[in-house]
Amino acid sequence: MIKAIVTDIEGTTSSILFVKDVLFPYARANLADYVRNHADDPQVKPLLADVCKEAGSELSTEQIITQLIQWLDEDKKVTPLKSLQGLIWEAGYRQGDFKGHLYPDAAASLKAWKTEGLDLYIYSSGSVYAQKLLFAHTEYGDLTPLFSGYFDTHIGGKKEQQSYDNIAGQLAIPANQLLFLSDIKEELDAAKAAGFETIWLTRDSSPDPQAEHRQVNSFDQIGVGRNKTTQA
Numbered sequence: 001m002i003k004a005i006v007t008d009i010e011g012t013t014s015s016i017l018f019v020k021d022v023l024f025p026y027a028r029a030n031l032a033d034y035v036r037n038h039a040d041d042p043q044v045k046p047l048l049a050d051v052c053k054e055a056g057s058e059l060s061t062e063q064i065i066t067q068l069i070q071w072l073d074e075d076k077k078v079t080p081l082k083s084l085q086g087l088i089w090e091a092g093y094r095q096g097d098f099k100g101h102l103y104p105d106a107a108a109s110l111k112a113w114k115t116e117g118l119d120l121y122i123y124s125s126g127s128v129y130a131q132k133l134l135f136a137h138t139e140y141g142d143l144t145p146l147f148s149g150y151f152d153t154h155i156g157g158k159k160e161q162q163s164y165d166n167i168a169g170q171l172a173i174p175a176n177q178l179l180f181l182s183d184i185k186e187e188l189d190a191a192k193a194a195g196f197e198t199i200w201l202t203r204d205s206s207p208d209p210q211a212e213h214r215q216v217n218s219f220d221q222i223g224v225g226r227n228k229t230t231q232a
């Protein structure tokens with residue numbers, strides 16, 4: 001019996017194009033000015049120090065900016081970059097430049113599952129701050145009350161089994177009572193190795209007949225909750 005659902009964002013609850021064509025370009029366009037203007041802020045300074053640690057050398061502010069832009073262009077899931085992106089997106093959400101994208105089927109199912117008593121969690125490479133911003137500013141209003149918690153790369157990388165062991169440990173729920181939803185097979189493989197139930201959101205792509213994960217193209221097909229099972 002599934003007690004809680006842990007879901008990925010990009011490609012799962014929300015469109016990849018929203019992240020690639022709206023969020024990432026907005027962060028890229030504003031990153032240099034943001035870092036220059038906030039380099040000494042207490043919440044930014046340690047992130048810039050983490051960039052140097054991650055890069056393995058002392059960098060000037062301008063070199064830090066160049067390094068961050070390189071990681072952003074390569075879509076590297078480096079924790080200080082993800083934290084800075086969240087801080088930069090805040091202005092975009094607050095000014096109404098964009099809203100957090102959510103597939104209609106994801107919004108409806110998340111609401112229904114919560115009503116049925118399932119606990120819902122997010123696990124994304126985007127920072128917890130960025131996750132909360134996205135769900136607080138959707139076409140469906142503020143959906144943050146649906147979620148009982150959020151995980152980002154501070155718990156570990158999404159393709160590592162240990163991260164899912166850590167999540168199950170923090171939630172104090174046996175892994176076989178947790179369902180993980182993602183669009184990325186390697187993330188699902190890691191979750192399955194930790195004992196999670198898994199479902200692969202294939203959305204518009206063709207199913208993979210070899211995969212060990214149940215595949216659906218919409219949240220409507222998932223069918224968990226009271227008197228339901230995760231089996232196809």
Ligand SMILES: CSCCC(=O)C(=O)COP(=O)(O)O
Nearest residue numbers: 008009010124125126130131
């Ligand atoms: C919090 S939304 C921004 C998503 C993001 O920055 C990202 O890297 C996508 O990661 P995900 O783990 O949701 O695929």
Ligand SMILES: [Mg+2]
Nearest residue numbers: 008010011183
């Ligand atoms: Mg994803």
